[in-house]
Amino acid sequence: MCGMTCCTKNTLQQLSWKLSSQILCQDVVLHTKIRVPRKRSSSLEVAAIDAAQSFDYESLRMEELQSGNKLKIGIVGFGNFGQFLAQRMISQGHKVLAYSRTDYKDVAHTMGVPFFSDADDFCEEHPEVVLLCTSILSTEDVLKLLPVQRLKRNTLFVDVLSVKEFPKKLFLQVLPQEFDVLCTHPMFGPESGKSSWVGLPFVYDKVRIGGGSRLERCDKFLNIFGSEGCRMVEMSCAEHDRYAAGSQFITHTVGRVLGKLALESTPINTKGYETLLGLVENTKGDSFELYYGLFMYNQRATEELERLELAFDSIKKQLFGRLHDVLRQQLFEGVGMKDGKSLPNIVEDAAHKSTDFAKAASNVVAHSKATTNRSSKRSGDDNGSS
Numbered sequence: 001m002c003g004m005t006c007c008t009k010n011t012l013q014q015l016s017w018k019l020s021s022q023i024l025c026q027d028v029v030l031h032t033k034i035r036v037p038r039k040r041s042s043s044l045e046v047a048a049i050d051a052a053q054s055f056d057y058e059s060l061r062m063e064e065l066q067s068g069n070k071l072k073i074g075i076v077g078f079g080n081f082g083q084f085l086a087q088r089m090i091s092q093g094h095k096v097l098a099y100s101r102t103d104y105k106d107v108a109h110t111m112g113v114p115f116f117s118d119a120d121d122f123c124e125e126h127p128e129v130v131l132l133c134t135s136i137l138s139t140e141d142v143l144k145l146l147p148v149q150r151l152k153r154n155t156l157f158v159d160v161l162s163v164k165e166f167p168k169k170l171f172l173q174v175l176p177q178e179f180d181v182l183c184t185h186p187m188f189g190p191e192s193g194k195s196s197w198v199g200l201p202f203v204y205d206k207v208r209i210g211g212g213s214r215l216e217r218c219d220k221f222l223n224i225f226g227s228e229g230c231r232m233v234e235m236s237c238a239e240h241d242r243y244a245a246g247s248q249f250i251t252h253t254v255g256r257v258l259g260k261l262a263l264e265s266t267p268i269n270t271k272g273y274e275t276l277l278g279l280v281e282n283t284k285g286d287s288f289e290l291y292y293g294l295f296m297y298n299q300r301a302t303e304e305l306e307r308l309e310l311a312f313d314s315i316k317k318q319l320f321g322r323l324h325d326v327l328r329q330q331l332f333e334g335v336g337m338k339d340g341k342s343l344p345n346i347v348e349d350a351a352h353k354s355t356d357f358a359k360a361a362s363n364v365v366a367h368s369k370a371t372t373n374r375s376s377k378r379s380g381d382d383n384g385s386s
């Protein structure tokens, strides 16, 4: 029995020595310390490798990344925003890989990012962090089609959607319990964050993060933004959506409305006007899909749109109310206008133009005329003091 054990031990030692010497004799270096054979030796057959071996490149690479504070991040949705984030992550030394519906092989290649058109292949790369950069509208479908069973069970899932309650609920509903969940929103985009991220807000909610190394990994991910100088704001997804409807959705809406006016720079731009031009510039690069997502997936957006409409109407009323007062004054006190034109004439001229304002002005004129007729009928009796 003992002899048998010793014999087996010796054979194993010999095999192990043979293996190491073969490994060390080869010239392919994949890692700073490990040499891996270019071809499998025909004399050596390893039937099964369940435990991590000395030439298990993936485990070693992962160890190296972890020990060096670097992460292996798999981006799902390599569009405008996905590429923008990838660039900064790569510059910090993280390993980034990407998967997207559209073929981004060429652009990924120039960035040094391995690109996968196949979700299975992507997941089998075992990224430690899966970062969802898909459009708000497509996220549910994309997530449900992702073969998450091919990922490691302790994978950290992160999203960057511009709405937060929706992905939080989706992640908790769809992802296995073992996965960590971090919901984030970088409150800037490729335009506003093209040079520096210093002072730009980054909102996050650690929805479900385990302890120990899992927490460390989450903090490492957050540090990608913290180390760039972002203003890190921890808040609940619900709180984010409440603030964002009143700020971000309004900003995008006003930017899009102004964009429709095709504003042009003039030689006499005021600072205020420059700000408006800047707003148009900032929002015009964002897809309508993104804007629609902000509207559809934030319950407060409709309310904000209505408030904006009411505010606009109230300003118009204020303007035309004042105009009405002036008209009345002119009609009843006979105040003349410059260039021989009376105020009703001017407004009537404008009314021929087909803008809403002119139409409203036309209504004011019609209303004034009706008032005048009634007044002149009565003026013989009561001096028109209506």
Ligand code: NAP
Residues within 6 Å of the ligand: 076, 077, 078, 079, 080, 081, 082, 100, 101, 102, 103, 133, 134, 135, 136, 138, 142, 160, 161, 162, 163, 185, 186, 187, 188, 189, 190, 286, 287, 289, 290, 293
């Ligand atoms: P987007 O239009 O919101 O999203 C584009 C991405 O969604 C692309 O990667 C696209 O994949 C993917 N996609 C769209 N429809 C799809 C579908 N049916 N199936 C699979 N994938 C689909 O534009 P974005 O600016 O890149 O934004 C991405 C995410 O980042 C959004 O959730 C947005 O809210 C968030 N975000 C954006 C900004 C910003 O300033 N842009 C800032 C903060 C957060 P393909 O390209 O492969 O087609």
